[in-house]
Amino acid sequence: MVTADLLANAVVAGLLLGGFYAAVAIGLAIIFGQLDIVNIAHPAFIIAGAYTAYILNSRFGIDPVLIGVLAAPLFFLAGAGIYRVYYGAFERTGQESLSGLAFFFGLMFIIEVVLILVYGVDYRLVQAGYIGESWRIGFVDLPFRMLVPFVVAVALTAGIYLYLARTFTGRAIQAVAQDRLALQLMGVNPIRVKQWAFGLGIATAAIAGALLIIIGPVEPSVGRQYIGRAFAIVVLGGMGSISGMFIAALILGIVESLVNTFMGPSWAPAVAFGVLLLTLALRPSGLFGR
Amino acid sequence: MSDVILRVENLSKRFGGFTALQNVALHLTAGERLGLIGPNGSGKTTLINCISGALYNDDGTIVFEGADITRLPPHQRARLGIARSFQIPKPFRSMSVLENLRIPLEYAAWSRAEHRRITDEAMHVLETIGLKELAGKSSGDLTQVDMRKLELARALAAKPKVLVSDEAMAGLSGAEVDEIIEILLGLNRTGVAVIMIEHIMRAVMKFSERVAVLDAGQKIADGDPQSVIANPDVQRAYLGE
Amino acid sequence: MSKISPFWVSAAVVLAAGLAFTEIVENQYYFTAIYLILQGLIMAVAWNILGGFTGYVNFGSAAFFAVGAYTAIALDKALGLPLPLLIVAAAAICGLIGLGVGYLTLRLKGVYFAIATLAMAIVLETFITNWSYVGGARGAYILTPDKHLWFDSYSEMLFMLMLVLAVVSVAISRKLNFSRLGRGLAAIRDDEVAAECAGVPTLRLKLVSTTIMGAMMGVAGAPYPFFVTYVDPLSAFNLFVAVNAIAMPMIGGTAHWIGPVIGALLVGSMQEIVKVNISSELNILIVGVMLVLFISLAPQGIVGLVQKHFLKRKA
Numbered sequence: 039m040v041t042a043d044l045l046a047n048a049v050v051a052g053l054l055l056g057g058f059y060a061a062v063a064i065g066l067a068i069i070f071g072q073l074d075i076v077n078i079a080h081p082a083f084i085i086a087g088a089y090t091a092y093i094l095n096s097r098f099g100i101d102p103v104l105i106g107v108l109a110a111p112l113f114f115l116a117g118a119g120i121y122r123v124y125y126g127a128f129e130r131t132g133q134e135s136l137s138g139l140a141f142f143f144g145l146m147f148i149i150e151v152v153l154i155l156v157y158g159v160d161y162r163l164v165q166a167g168y169i170g171e172s173w174r175i176g177f178v179d180l181p182f183r184m185l186v187p188f189v190v191a192v193a194l195t196a197g198i199y200l201y202l203a204r205t206f207t208g209r210a211i212q213a214v215a216q217d218r219l220a221l222q223l224m225g226v227n228p229i230r231v232k233q234w235a236f237g238l239g240i241a242t243a244a245i246a247g248a249l250l251i252i253i254g255p256v257e258p259s260v261g262r263q264y265i266g267r268a269f270a271i272v273v274l275g276g277m278g279s280i281s282g283m284f285i286a287a288l289i290l291g292i293v294e295s296l297v298n299t300f301m302g303p304s305w306a307p308a309v310a311f312g313v314l315l316l317t318l319a320l321r322p323s324g325l326f327g328r
Numbered sequence: 329m330s331d332v333i334l335r336v337e338n339l340s341k342r343f344g345g346f347t348a349l350q351n352v353a354l355h356l357t358a359g360e361r362l363g364l365i366g367p368n369g370s371g372k373t374t375l376i377n378c379i380s381g382a383l384y385n386d387d388g389t390i391v392f393e394g395a396d397i398t399r400l401p402p403h404q405r406a407r408l409g410i411a412r413s414f415q416i417p418k419p420f421r422s423m424s425v426l427e428n429l430r431i432p433l434e435y436a437a438w439s440r441a442e443h444r445r446i447t448d449e450a451m452h453v454l455e456t457i458g459l460k461e462l463a464g465k466s467s468g469d470l471t472q473v474d475m476r477k478l479e480l481a482r483a484l485a486a487k488p489k490v491l492v493s494d495e496a497m498a499g500l501s502g503a504e505v506d507e508i509i510e511i512l513l514g515l516n517r518t519g520v521a522v523i524m525i526e527h528i529m530r531a532v533m534k535f536s537e538r539v540a541v542l543d544a545g546q547k548i549a550d551g552d553p554q555s556v557i558a559n560p561d562v563q564r565a566y567l568g569e
Numbered sequence: 570m571s572k573i574s575p576f577w578v579s580a581a582v583v584l585a586a587g588l589a590f591t592e593i594v595e596n597q598y599y600f601t602a603i604y605l606i607l608q609g610l611i612m613a614v615a616w617n618i619l620g621g622f623t624g625y626v627n628f629g630s631a632a633f634f635a636v637g638a639y640t641a642i643a644l645d646k647a648l649g650l651p652l653p654l655l656i657v658a659a660a661a662i663c664g665l666i667g668l669g670v671g672y673l674t675l676r677l678k679g680v681y682f683a684i685a686t687l688a689m690a691i692v693l694e695t696f697i698t699n700w701s702y703v704g705g706a707r708g709a710y711i712l713t714p715d716k717h718l719w720f721d722s723y724s725e726m727l728f729m730l731m732l733v734l735a736v737v738s739v740a741i742s743r744k745l746n747f748s749r750l751g752r753g754l755a756a757i758r759d760d761e762v763a764a765e766c767a768g769v770p771t772l773r774l775k776l777v778s779t780t781i782m783g784a785m786m787g788v789a790g791a792p793y794p795f796f797v798t799y800v801d802p803l804s805a806f807n808l809f810v811a812v813n814a815i816a817m818p819m820i821g822g823t824a825h826w827i828g829p830v831i832g833a834l835l836v837g838s839m840q841e842i843v844k845v846n847i848s849s850e851l852n853i854l855i856v857g858v859m860l861v862l863f864i865s866l867a868p869q870g871i872v873g874l875v876q877k878h879f880l881k882r883k884a
Contacts, residue, residue, distance in 0.1 A: 076680045078628075078687070127865040137864045139626045139683050140815055144864070147812055147857035155850050262808060266691055269684050304706065308695035311688035318681050319673040380766055406768035414766075420759035422824055423752075431756045434749050436768025486768060 043177040048299040049292055054184040056291020058253060060284050061191035061246040062264055063271035064198055065239035070269070071278025072215050073232050073239075075124065076139050079146035081264035083240055086149055087113065087247020088256045089157065095164040102164045103190055106248030110241040117240025120145070121233045146261070153258040161255035169252065187249035194245055198238075199280045211235040215278070263307055270314035276324030286325065333358040333521055334379070334410075334490055339388035341374055348374040349385070349545045356490060356521050361512075363536030363553065364525045367565055370542040372525050373415065376492045379523075380412045381405045393489075406436040411488035413479035415495040419467035425478060426450050426463040429485040436486035450485060457481040457511055473504045480511060484520075491515060492523045497531055509535055533557075541565065576743065580736050587732040591725045600728040604796060606837035607731040608789050612810070613817035613829035614738045615785030620815070621823030622751060623778045624758030625679050629670070629686030630814035632693045633663045633783050635805035637790025642703050642711060642800060652730070652792065659791035660784040666693075667783025668776055675775045694806040708801025711794045727796050734792075738785055739830055745781075746826040754778055755824075786814075809853055813837075816860040822872025831871055 062084060069077045090109045091102040100108075128138040172181040202208035213221055214231045221228050250256060271290055275282035294309045317324065334356040341349040349371045356362055366372050377383040379390060381402035389398045397405055411432070420428050429450035433441050441449060454460045457477050462470065467478060476496050483491055493512060497505045509531055516522050526532050532539060532553070539556045541549040543565040549556045556562055594600075612630055619625050637659035644650050644658055666689075674685040698706045713723045720726040745751045753774050756764035765771045794800045813836070821832025836856060843852040867874055 076683070078684070123865065127868075136620070136624055136626055136679075137819075137868050139680065140819055140864050141861060143628065143812070143815060144857050144860035147808075148854065148861065151850060151854040151857060155854065259808075263691070265684075266688050270688075273681075304699055305695060308692045311691045314688045315673065315685055315692065318677060318685050322677050322681065382762060382766070401770075401772075402765040403768050403770045406766055412766055414763065418760040418763035420756050420763065422755055422759050427752070430752060431764065431769060432767040435753060435770075438768070482763075482767060 044299060046178050048295045050178050050180070051184065051299075052292030052295030053288060054180075054188045054291070055295055056288035057188035057191045058184070058246075058249055059191075059267060059271060059291050060195045060287035061187070061242065061249055063268045063275075063283055063287055064195055064280070065242035065246070066268045067272050067275065067278055067280060067283040068198070068211070068235055068242075069239040071272050071275075071283070072211060073235055074215055075121075075129075075232075075236065077142050077236075077239070078139070078265055078269075079142040079149065080239070080243060080268055081261035082146040082149040083113065083117075083243035084247045084250060084264060085153065085256065085258060085261040087244040088251040089153055089162070089247070089258075090244065091164055091248040091251050092162045092256070095166075099165070101166055102248045102252050103186065103245075106190075106245040109244040109248075113244040114237040114241040116237075118233050118237035120240070121236035124236075125229060125232070150258045150261065157258070159257055159259070161257045162251070163255040164251050166252065183252055183254070187252055190245065190249055194242060195280065195284050198242070202280060207231070207234060211238075212278075263310075266307075266311040266314055270310045270317065273314060273322070274317050274324050279324075282324060331358055332356070333393055335391040336375075336379065337389050337391070339375070339378060339385050339390070341371075341378060341383065341385050347545055349378070351388070352542070352545070352547050354540060354547065354550075356523060358489070358521055359516065359519050360521045361516050361535055361537045362521075362523045363532040363539040364523055364542065365527075365529075365532055365539060366542035369544075370565075371545040372542055373494060374545075375542065376412060376494055376523065376525060379405075380410060380492060403435070406432070406486055406488075407439070409487070409489035410492070411436065411483035411486040411490070412492040413476075413483045413494055413496055415498065417475040417479050419470070419475060419478055419482075421466075421468035423467055424464050425459055425467050425470070425481075426454065428467050428478060428482055429453055432482055432486035436488075440487050453481050453485045456514060457484065458507075473500055473507075476500065476508065477511070480508070480515075484515060488520055490521045490523065492525070494525050495527065496524075497526060497528055505531055576740075580740065583736060584732060587729055591720055591729060597722065597724055600722075600724045601796075602841045604724070604728050604731050606834065606841065607728075607735045608793070609813050609817060609837045609840075610735050610830065610833035611731075611738045611789040612786055612814040613821070613833040614735075614742045614826075615782050615789065616814040617818040617823055617826075617829040618742060618745065618754075618785070619778045619782040621818050621828065622746065622754040622758065623775060625675070625775065625778070626683040626815075627686045627779075627782065628683055628811055628815075629690045630786055631806050631808055631810040632686070632690035633666065633786030634790035634793070634810055635697065635802070636666060636693060637663050637787030638793040638800055638805050639697055639703055640787065641791040642709050642794050645711065645794070646703070646709075652795065656734075656788055656791040659787035661787075663787025663790075664780045664784035667779040667781075667786075671776045671779035675772065675779070690806060690811070694802050697805075698802045704801065706802060708799055708804075709794070710799050713795055713798060724796070727792055730792060734788055738788070739826070741781070741785075742829070743826040750774065750777065812853070812856060812860070813840075816856050818870070819860055820863045820870055822870025824869065825872050828870050828872045835871075 066080045069075050087106060087109060091105045094100050094105045095102050124138065128141065168182040168186060172179055202212055210221060210226050210231045214228050267290060271283055271286045275286035290310060290313060294306050297309050298306045332355050336352060336354040339349055339352040352375060364372055378385045381400060389396055392408055392410060420431065430446055433446050433449055451463065454463055457480060459474065459477050459481055462474060470478060480496060497508050505528060512522055512535060524535055536553050539553045540547060541556060541562050548561045548565060549559045612634060616627060616630055619627050640659040640662050641655040644655055670685060670689050674682045703709050717723045717726040753769045756769050757771050757774060761771055817832035817836050818829035820836060822828030840852050843855060863870060
């Protein structure tokens with residue numbers, strides 16, 4: 039039965055979920071959308087972020103969001119290092135399409151298996167005062183474990199948006215895919231810009247991971263479900279456009295939440311991939327086209 | 329003068345808001361040598377991409393040997409007899425020079441090739457181009473000029489009726505330019521019509537029976553080389569006002 | 570009489586050795602271990618037709634494998650067809666899925682195809698999970714038939730069947746490698762635009778390639794339910810299957826038909842040894858690390874390393 043309060047709750051839950059999805063996809067919007075690097079290991083980095091939050095939270099009781107922010111610089115360095123390897127092995131020799139994909143696929147697997155070897159396949163979670171709480175406005179529920187990630191994700195998205203639009207480095211990142219030559223003429227090394235941008239993209243995974251584990255318990259293979267979501271959002275959002283990505287994330291969140299409510303949770307994983315397949319088949323330039 | 333083999337009518341191509349070609353008309357008679365010139369960005373490469381099928385034009389028609397080929401994919405145009413070389417060489421890098429020629433022989437020229445003698449036919453093409461000694465060499469290891477020759481050899485192996493040569497001489501030395509011109513003239517003598525796109529005016533003047541000029545997506549001149557060069561519009565396009 | 574090629578002599582020797590093996594060896598462990606290696610080999614060969622020969626990376630191997638397995642389950646349950654027919658049916662259905670996914674996405678850049686195959690895997694897994702006829706999320710039990718020809722056990726028969734299928738797959742891949750079609754695929758891998766302008770019908774060849782790939786993956790999956798006797802979506806759609814299918818050709822070398830064979834035998838045997846002596850998680854980790862190391866340091870795989878070595882000695 040479709041009732042008004044069920045529908046309203048599903049839509050609101052979807053909006054909150056979609057906001058969180060923006061945090062999941064924003065790193066990929068930079069790395070895949072703007073640098074054209076097919077980092078399918080991105081969700082694995084998010085899981086690594088979630089485990090970082092779990093480890094520090096269970097040991098020192100630090101707030102998971104704070105951990106995410108503190109871990110971001112470390113993830114940035116890791117990302118910059120991985121880009122060096124990627125550039126040296128594939129991009130420089132022009133083999134990124136075939137080998138680069140397999141490289142990230144292998145990387146994804148290594149991260150996942152190392153986590154399984156160290157922490158097993160049990161679900162892990164974090165403790166924070168607000169996680170069990172919720173607001174109730176009319177008949178609509180606003181659980182804090184969804185609301186906090188939503189707020190942080192929106193702040194993250196806004197921050198990245200402003201960074202890309204307003205700062206010199208941000209503009210250089212946006213230019214690097216479109217006009218390398220112009221960058222070189224301005225005395226900017228495009229490889230350095232890409233390395234910086236890749237690091238930035240991976241840094242967002244630290245925060246997205248912390249948000250993920252606030253929403254619910256996490257185990258190493260959960261990451262795979264986010265491959266489709268993240269890519270669906272980036273493609274649907276028109277590759278690299280941050281605002282397009284944000285709207286696409288909200289749409290996906292709402293659609294998934296509706297499917298979850300009215301068809302059952304076992305169908306939810308197919309939504310993102312179905313959206314992705316349809317977008318690729320019908321409108322590969324995304325909703326907002328480039 | 330023989331019959332018109334290729335006719336382009338009212339051709340237009342837009343990229344988003346940018347009009348790359350506008351109402352271009354061009355024809356080529358069988359066995360003719362046509363030079364296509366124009367400043368950078370004038371639409372030369374877009375035009376031959378439309379002719380070879382790499383891009384589809386928005387308006388206009390392309391007729392080859394009396395048949396409308398406007399909507400045919402590139403490989404079918406290659407089979408009909410339109411071959412092209414690329415400005416930036418695109419060899420099949422995993423293959424040897426000889427193997428590179430097998431592809432067009434086995435695909436584009438399949439109906440006209442003698443299937444049991446593919447290797448002989450490939451060697452014959454390499455001989456006319458002057459790459460015979462390099463037949464077994466890996467195509468990725470060639471020098472610039474040999475890479476350009478391979479481009480022409482591969483186009484020739486498709487047994488074309490029309491060959492479109494896209495800046496086959498850019499960046500080559502004077503002697504190498506003469507070498508390529510000789511190759512193209514030799515091809516033409518076997519009855520292949522050639523459209524030569526080139527910035528090197530010496531090569532264009534030496535080679536072409538007729539010259540067409542593109543500027544900002546429109547054809548501004550078409551005729552015998554001397555009169556085209558003397559045309560004030562052409563001089564303005566090249567030298568600026 | 571024309572000359573018999575060394576390949577067919579070796580194939581005959583392998584099959585004869587397999588038959589002798591079933592007569593001599595008693596310990597059933599060897600049959601299950603080799604069955605798994607051969608299953609990996611067929612999938613590696615299948616992956617390589619699209620990934621290696623044509624240059625299109627595919628992450629959906631596990632999905633084709635699982636659809637092959639579930640086709641067998643469903644048709645076994647519905648019609649009780651004999652195993653050879655189930656294999657043919659699985660090949661047909663997986664080939665069609667390959668064709669369909671290819672048709673939807675192959676006109677785009679290669680990366681989209683790769684991502685679409687990943688997407689397809691999850692969509693299919695969701696469908697199977699929600700399809701109660703084949704057990705849904707709970708999984709399905711398969712009764713192995715009592716009959717096993719002249720073999721001592723059913724698993725010995727499956728072992729021999731898999732050996733035949735593997736030899737046939739390798740023969741197809743080898744034939745393809747040296748055919749006009751195979752040269753067309755190589756041209757696509759090297760430069761798709763140049764291939765099209767040389768008269769290669771690139772879209773059609775890519776579709777042929779995805780169809781063969783899908784069909785072969787389905788063939789690898791069809792006997793699987795009878796081998797394990799219990800299948801659920803999680804085990805059939807295991808991503809590890811996909812990793813193996815990519816790692817084996819990448820490690821062996823993708824341009825030549827022998828590459829995935831070498832890779833599969835090497836990685837597959839190593840996996841069985843590590844699995845028995847150490848742990849299966851470590852086993853997965855080793856494959857992942859080997860994959861990353863090989864594609865970063867030796868992108869042409871073992872075949873490439875050997876070729877380079879000989880070229881150096883010749884020069």
